[in-house]
Amino acid sequence: MTWGHPRVPHGQSILSVSQYGRTAVEDLFDVIDRKDWGDCTGKIIANLFYEPSTRTSSSFHAAMLKLGGNVIPINEVTYSSVSKGETLEDTIRTLGCYVDAIVLRHPDDDAALVAHKVSSVPIVNAGCGSGEHPTQALLDLYTIYKENHTIDGLTVTLMGDLRYGRTVHSLVQLLGYFNVKIQFVSPPDLRIPGKYAKMGTIVELNDVLSTTDVLYLTRVQKERHTDHASIFEPLEADYAAAPFSYGITEEHMASAKRGLTLMHPLPRLSEIPKEIDSDPRAAYFRQVRYGLDVRMALLSGILQED
Amino acid sequence: MTWGHPRVPHGQSILSVSQYGRTAVEDLFDVIDRKDWGDCTGKIIANLFYEPSTRTSSSFHAAMLKLGGNVIPINEVTYSSVSKGETLEDTIRTLGCYVDAIVLRHPDDDAALVAHKVSSVPIVNAGCGSGEHPTQALLDLYTIYKENHTIDGLTVTLMGDLRYGRTVHSLVQLLGYFNVKIQFVSPPDLRIPGKYAKMGTIVELNDVLSTTDVLYLTRVQKERHTDHASIFEPLEADYAAAPFSYGITEEHMASAKRGLTLMHPLPRLSEIPKEIDSDPRAAYFRQVRYGLDVRMALLSGILQED
Amino acid sequence: MTWGHPRVPHGQSILSVSQYGRTAVEDLFDVIDRKDWGDCTGKIIANLFYEPSTRTSSSFHAAMLKLGGNVIPINEVTYSSVSKGETLEDTIRTLGCYVDAIVLRHPDDDAALVAHKVSSVPIVNAGCGSGEHPTQALLDLYTIYKENHTIDGLTVTLMGDLRYGRTVHSLVQLLGYFNVKIQFVSPPDLRIPGKYAKMGTIVELNDVLSTTDVLYLTRVQKERHTDHASIFEPLEADYAAAPFSYGITEEHMASAKRGLTLMHPLPRLSEIPKEIDSDPRAAYFRQVRYGLDVRMALLSGILQED
Numbered sequence: 001m002t003w004g005h006p007r008v009p010h011g012q013s014i015l016s017v018s019q020y021g022r023t024a025v026e027d028l029f030d031v032i033d034r035k036d037w038g039d040c041t042g043k044i045i046a047n048l049f050y051e052p053s054t055r056t057s058s059s060f061h062a063a064m065l066k067l068g069g070n071v072i073p074i075n076e077v078t079y080s081s082v083s084k085g086e087t088l089e090d091t092i093r094t095l096g097c098y099v100d101a102i103v104l105r106h107p108d109d110d111a112a113l114v115a116h117k118v119s120s121v122p123i124v125n126a127g128c129g130s131g132e133h134p135t136q137a138l139l140d141l142y143t144i145y146k147e148n149h150t151i152d153g154l155t156v157t158l159m160g161d162l163r164y165g166r167t168v169h170s171l172v173q174l175l176g177y178f179n180v181k182i183q184f185v186s187p188p189d190l191r192i193p194g195k196y197a198k199m200g201t202i203v204e205l206n207d208v209l210s211t212t213d214v215l216y217l218t219r220v221q222k223e224r225h226t227d228h229a230s231i232f233e234p235l236e237a238d239y240a241a242a243p244f245s246y247g248i249t250e251e252h253m254a255s256a257k258r259g260l261t262l263m264h265p266l267p268r269l270s271e272i273p274k275e276i277d278s279d280p281r282a283a284y285f286r287q288v289r290y291g292l293d294v295r296m297a298l299l300s301g302i303l304q305e306d
Numbered sequence: 307m308t309w310g311h312p313r314v315p316h317g318q319s320i321l322s323v324s325q326y327g328r329t330a331v332e333d334l335f336d337v338i339d340r341k342d343w344g345d346c347t348g349k350i351i352a353n354l355f356y357e358p359s360t361r362t363s364s365s366f367h368a369a370m371l372k373l374g375g376n377v378i379p380i381n382e383v384t385y386s387s388v389s390k391g392e393t394l395e396d397t398i399r400t401l402g403c404y405v406d407a408i409v410l411r412h413p414d415d416d417a418a419l420v421a422h423k424v425s426s427v428p429i430v431n432a433g434c435g436s437g438e439h440p441t442q443a444l445l446d447l448y449t450i451y452k453e454n455h456t457i458d459g460l461t462v463t464l465m466g467d468l469r470y471g472r473t474v475h476s477l478v479q480l481l482g483y484f485n486v487k488i489q490f491v492s493p494p495d496l497r498i499p500g501k502y503a504k505m506g507t508i509v510e511l512n513d514v515l516s517t518t519d520v521l522y523l524t525r526v527q528k529e530r531h532t533d534h535a536s537i538f539e540p541l542e543a544d545y546a547a548a549p550f551s552y553g554i555t556e557e558h559m560a561s562a563k564r565g566l567t568l569m570h571p572l573p574r575l576s577e578i579p580k581e582i583d584s585d586p587r588a589a590y591f592r593q594v595r596y597g598l599d600v601r602m603a604l605l606s607g608i609l610q611e612d
Numbered sequence: 613m614t615w616g617h618p619r620v621p622h623g624q625s626i627l628s629v630s631q632y633g634r635t636a637v638e639d640l641f642d643v644i645d646r647k648d649w650g651d652c653t654g655k656i657i658a659n660l661f662y663e664p665s666t667r668t669s670s671s672f673h674a675a676m677l678k679l680g681g682n683v684i685p686i687n688e689v690t691y692s693s694v695s696k697g698e699t700l701e702d703t704i705r706t707l708g709c710y711v712d713a714i715v716l717r718h719p720d721d722d723a724a725l726v727a728h729k730v731s732s733v734p735i736v737n738a739g740c741g742s743g744e745h746p747t748q749a750l751l752d753l754y755t756i757y758k759e760n761h762t763i764d765g766l767t768v769t770l771m772g773d774l775r776y777g778r779t780v781h782s783l784v785q786l787l788g789y790f791n792v793k794i795q796f797v798s799p800p801d802l803r804i805p806g807k808y809a810k811m812g813t814i815v816e817l818n819d820v821l822s823t824t825d826v827l828y829l830t831r832v833q834k835e836r837h838t839d840h841a842s843i844f845e846p847l848e849a850d851y852a853a854a855p856f857s858y859g860i861t862e863e864h865m866a867s868a869k870r871g872l873t874l875m876h877p878l879p880r881l882s883e884i885p886k887e888i889d890s891d892p893r894a895a896y897f898r899q900v901r902y903g904l905d906v907r908m909a910l911l912s913g914i915l916q917e918d
Contacts, residue, residue, distance in 0.1 A: 044677050046670070055400060058352070058378055062404035065350050065376045070677045072670055073379070073685070086879035089886075094667060094878060097900040098674035266400060267392035274395075288403040361706060364658070364684055368710035371656050371682045379685070572706060573698035580701075594709040 012101075012122040012302040015112045017134045017170045022177035028301075029142055032293050037300035040069035045299065046099045047073045048091070049126070050106045055266065056126050056136075059288075060103045063295035069303070072099060089118045096120040100303055104128065122302040130166055135298060136265060137170030139291035144214050146290060147261040147283050152179040157208055158200075159185035159248075160218030160271060162192035167265045168218060172196045183208050187246075209255050216263045217248060217271050247271030253279055263287055318407075318428040318608040321418045323440045323476045328483035334607075335448055338599050343606035346375035351605065352405045353379045354397070355432070356412045361572065362432050362442075365594075366409045369601035375609070378405060395424045402426040406609055410434065428608040436472055441604060442571060443476030445597035450520050452596060453567040453589050458485040463514055464506075465491035465554075466524030466577060468498035473571045474524060478502045489514050493552075515561050522569045523554060523577050553577030559585055569593055624713075624734040624914040627724045629746045629782045634789035640913075641754055644905050649912035652681035657911065658711045659685045660703070661738070662718045667878065668738050668748075671900075672715045675907035681915070684711060701730045708732040712915055716740065734914040742778055747910060748877060749782030751903035756826050758902060759873040759895050764791040769820055770812075771797035771860075772830030772883060774804035779877045780830060784808045795820050799858075821867050828875045829860060829883050859883030865891055875899055 020028070031037065045064050047057045052075065061071045074095075088106070092115045095102055101122045104115055109129030116123045127133040145151050156175060162168050162184055172192070175182055182200030184192045191202065209215075247270055248262070256262075264272055264284040276282050326334070337343065351370050353363045358381065367377045380401075394412070398421045401408055407428045410421055415435030422429045433439040451457050462481060468474050468490055478498070481488055488506030490498045497508065515521075553576055554568070562568075570578055570590040582588050632640070643649065657676050659669045664687065673683045686707075700718070704727045707714055713734045716727055721741030728735045739745040757763050768787060774780050774796055784804070787794055794812030796804045803814070821827075859882055860874070868874075876884055876896040888894050 042678075044674060054380055058380065058401065058404055061378045062350060065378075066348075072673045072677070074666055074670065086881075090879060093897050094900050095670065097897065098670055098904060267396060269392075285399050285403065288400050292404060360686055364686065364707065364710055367684045368656060371684070372654075573702060591705050591709065594706050598710060 013112075013116045013119070014122070014124045014134055014298060014302065015116055016125070016132050017137050017173050019134070020138070020174065025138070025141065025174065025177060028138065028294075028297060029145055031301070032142060032297045035293070037067065037297050038304045040064065040067035040300060040303050043067075043069040043101075043303045044099045045069065045071055045101045045103055045124075045303075046095045047071055047075070047103045047126075048095065048105070049073075049075050050104075050111075051127075053105055053127065056105065057103075059291055060124075060126065060295055060299070063292055063299055066292070067296055067300055067303075069100075069299075088114055092119050092123070101299070124298070124302070127166065130164060132170055133166045134170055135295055136167050136291075137174050138298070139287065139294040140167065140171045140216070140263065140265070141174045142294050143263060143283060143287040143290045144261065147286070148213060148259075151175075154178075154213040155181040155183065155208070155211055156214040156216065157183040157185060157203070157205070157212040158192070158216045158218075159205060161190045162186045162196075162218070163190040165218045165265075168192070168216070169196055171216070172199055175199075183212070205252070206255075209252060210257065212260065213257065214261045214263060215248070215256070217268070218265060219267065219269060219271065247273070248276065249273070250275055253281065256281070319418075319422045319425070320428070320430045320440055320604060320608065321422055322431070322438050323443050323479050325440070326444070326480065331444070331447065331480065331483060334444070334600075334603060335451055337607070338448060338603045341599070341602075343373065343603050344610045346370065346373035346606060346609050349373075349375040349407075349609045350405045351375065351377055351407045351409055351430075351609075352401045353377055353381070353409050353432075354401065354411070355379075355381050356410075356417075357433075359411055359433065362411065363409075365597055366430075366432065366601055366605070369598055369605055372598070373602055373606055373609075375406075375605075394420055398425050398429075407605070430604070430608070433472065436470060438476055439472045440476060441601055442473050442597075443480050444604070445593065445600040446473065446477045446522070446569065446571070447480045448600050449569060449589060449593040449596045450567065453592070454519060454565075457481075460484075460519040461487040461489065461514070461517055462520040462522065463489040463491060463509070463511070463518040464498070464522045464524075465511060467496045468492045468502075468524070469496040471524045471571075474498070474522070475502055477522070478505055481505075489518070511558070512561075515558060516563065518566065519563065520567045520569065521554070521562070523574070524571060525573065525575060525577065553579070554582065555579065556581055559587070562587070625724075625728045625731070626734070626736045626746055626910060626914065627728055628737065628744045629749050629785050631746070632750070632786065637750070637753065637786065637789060640750070640906075640909060641757055643913070644754060644909045647905070649679065649909050650916045652676065652679035652912060652915050655679075655681040655713075655915045656711045657681065657683055657713045657715055657736075657915075658707045659683055659687070659715050659738075660707065660717070661685075661687045662716075662723075663739075665717055665739065668717065669715075671903055672736075672738065672907055672911070675904055675911055678904070679908055679912055679915075681712075681911075700726055704731050704735070713911070736910070736914070739778065742776060744782055745778045746782055747907055748779050748903075749786050750910070751899065751906040752779065752783045752828070752875065752877070753786045754906050755875060755895060755899040755902045756873065759898070760825060760871075763787075766790075766825040767793040767795065767820075767823055768826040768828065769795040769797060769815070769817070769824040770804070770828045770830075771817060773802045774798045774808075774830070775802040777830045777877075780804070780828070781808055783828070784811055787811075795824070817864070818867075821864060822869065824872065825869065826873045826875065827860070827868070829880070830877060831879065831881060831883065859885070860888065861885070862887055865893070868893070 047060055049057050064071045088111060096119050101124060103124040103126045104112055105126045106128045109131035111128040112123055112125035125132055125134055148154055158168050176199055183203045184200055185203060185205045253276060260281045261283045262281050266284060353366055355363050370377045394417060402425050407430060409430040409432045410418055411432045412434045415437035417434040418429055418431035431438055431440055454460055464474050482505055489509045490506050491509060491511045559582060566587045567589045568587050572590060659672055661669050676683045700723060708731050713736060715736040715738045716724055717738045718740045721743035723740040724735055724737035737744055737746055760766055770780050788811055795815045796812050797815060797817045865888060872893045873895045874893050878896060
């Protein structure tokens with residue numbers, strides 16, 4: 001890998017954060033800052049979701065509408081026996097006859113790449129298997145940049161389920177392009193995998209809270225904690241098997257930097273109590289809003305060139 | 307409550323008919339008569355339906371499209387264990403980053419108010435629990451007004467399940483602003499609750515048919531009567547437990563006023579036989595059409611101001 | 613029936629291929645060739661699908677968006693007991709208040725006609741029961757015409773499940789307007805019904821391969837062949853009961869005409885192996901693309917006149 005070099009391969013598809021070197025990231029963020037995206041009137045995307053994720057699909061849907069384009073939502077994909085039969089490749093080739101790009105969520109790690117190989121239109125990986133979720137990682141990084149007016153020089157602490165969280169894996173990869181101190185906080189069973197672990201240090205929250213610029217939390221499943229249904233990201237089954245209890249508290253916030261950026265990809269459960277929402281350092285809903293801009297820039301980019 | 311006074315509180319959200327006094331209702335109807343609604347090009351609403359109601363969601367969807375705006379339909383919300391976790395508040399805050407207003411149907415009575423309290427965009431109550439369904443009540447009242455060119459002076463008879471029908475409860479409240487004679491016809495078990503009962507008189511249909519200007523029927527469940535699936539409003543479970551048999555017949559129509567307005571919120575079952583559809587006094591499909599105008603006016607109103 | 617005469621009855625609804633005589637087909641194809649369809653800005657259709665068919669609904673959705681119009685997708689129709697109650701007629705009358713045309717898929721053979729009789733807006737039959745699927749047949753015929761620059765004089769061989777395939781039945785009817793030699797290849801249990809059989813000859817593939825201009829295959833279910841879910845057409849239950857094994861092979865393609873048009877309504881299973889996709893004679897994905905143009909022309913036609 002050529003860290004830090006400008007890239008963006010794979011035709012116009014967005015498959016992996018590894019397509020983005022430092023220069024490509026900086027160019028993208030410059031486009032977003034200037035809201036310098038083109039009009040997509042007359043363009044159509046398909047939101048092809050083999051797994052439900054209303055959060056992500058709504059974000060792409062809104063981004064496309066705000067660009068002037070349109071969306072065909074295909075959310076009802078099921079694995080029932082009655083609908084068995086067609087390969088992903090044929091589905092992609094068919095949809096490619098109707099739309100200008102396909103936003104794909106799929107349970108298989110390699111689905112985006114498989115789709116890209118046969119597709120006549122760009123594929124956007126909106127989360128496939130336990131692999132990549134590149135647009136989420138780019139919006140996370142953009143949030144860090146917007147909240148701090150820089151990325152270089154920051155101390156970023158990632159906390160929670162670092163083992164299964166594809167969001168975290170992709171974000172660590174992007175942070176590697178910058179001069180950032182990376183720290184990991186997690187229960188032993190949910191440690192960051194080795195290939196990412198070497199890019200940072202495993203620490204305890206209390207030891208690093210006062211020096212952390214960005215604290216990025218991920219979901220924790222506390223059994224039977226919830227009383228509302230999430231319409232957004234379903235929780236991975238693994239959580240249910242290994243519930244554990246921790247999170248950030250108001251006491252933690254009191255010890256943290258005044259300029260802290262507290263982030264979370266949402267949905268959050270007990271790991272961030274509601275009381276913290278009114279703290280100006282709680283950036284997770286601004287993160288949602290930045291995500292819309294990031295996806296507008298990305299969609300506009302791939303749709304303008306064809 | 308200040309009956310008859312102009313109101314419309316709660317920011318721009320539409321939560322309850324109690325926001326509308328007589329003056330506010332008259333102003334609204336004047337807007338609808340003149341089709342004096344603004345263009346909503348570039349605006350987006352989310353149709354967030356935790357309960358299926360294709361009838362209501364289609365109506366809002368069509369209204370928004372006709373205003374030039376767009377809709378993100380979120381109909382697949384389920385209570386499956388896998389999707390549990392996020393609070394309604396967080397869902398609303400997230401969607402508020404994407405859209406300009408949220409149309410909400412939810413099984414909890416207080417959901418619209420809960421949503422409104424945390425929302426950065428207007429909430430439209432599209433039926434929550436057994437409580438309010440304000441846009442339905444407003445379209446019912448508008449239908450009465452259009453069919454009769456007035457509301458004051460009319461005799462309105464409400465018939466059917468008056469106990470559980472949130473539509474009826476909201477309509478009675480609105481009728482209270484006007485000089486209207488209200489009558490209730492229902493089986494003993496499905497009588498109008500006390501707080502509304504005192505606004506009218508409990509009667510028998512045959513005693514009042516010849517003097518009724520508006521006859522408003524609601525659903526009756528006759529067991530195994532149906533052979534088609536409704537794609538619209540699901541029937542409340544209570545009906546199944548207490549089926550009963552009655553409705554309006556061609557003989558009733560022969561005894562009714564020549565100028566009668568026969569209304570129904572739909573779906574109708576056996577309480578209005580098909581043969582009556584061709585009677586010019588059968589107003590229930592015109593009622594559907596008026597509903598589109600009412601919702602265009604309401605959506606335009608809340609979206610223009612922000 | 614008056615074969616070959618110009619027709620297109622039933623108001624503006626598209627219910628059956630029998631509405632199209634030779635002249636009407638030729639006029640339609642001329643419109644498509646010249647892409648001479650009108651703008652549908654401000655028009656709305658409902659995609660009312662009582663059976664899932666993402667392939668067909670996406671095609672109509674994309675066609676309408678490309679015409680400048682909008683779509684209300686109603687895909688979640690279920691037959692659960694909780695949603696029972698409303699007749700198809702009432703559903704159609706309600707939707708007719710909201711939209712300019714209704715695209716209907718339904719399990720009952722006569723649903724499109726039933727809907728048409730009560731509808732205030734045109735109905736498009738998008739496949740009802742085991743009966744008609746007229747827009748599929750028209751796009752199949754248009755594909756034959758585009759790939760061969762003619763229809764008259766061709767030898768067309770239809771192969772697969774000719775008994776249950778409504779697509780095949782409608783196509784045979786349309787081919788009857790032209791000077792075409794029709795041949796049928798199928799297992800004994802899945803033979804073409806008598807009324808269509810007399811329009812062609814029952815043959816063996818190897819006997820006719822070298823003289824066939826158009827080879828039209830339909831789905832074959834090989835048990836447990838599949839590992840991906842189809843998001844498109846569900847397979848008929850009958851297939852599962854009577855699986856059989858055959859299809860077209862590379863060897864067959866080597867013996868076939870250089871100018872062969874190989875068609876399939878998709879989804880395909882094992883009856884056409886992937887290796888054949890790169891053969892320029894494999895026309896099935898071009899067929900998908902032609903379908904978009906055909907549906908744009910048909911929708912534009914029925915929406916312009918009102």
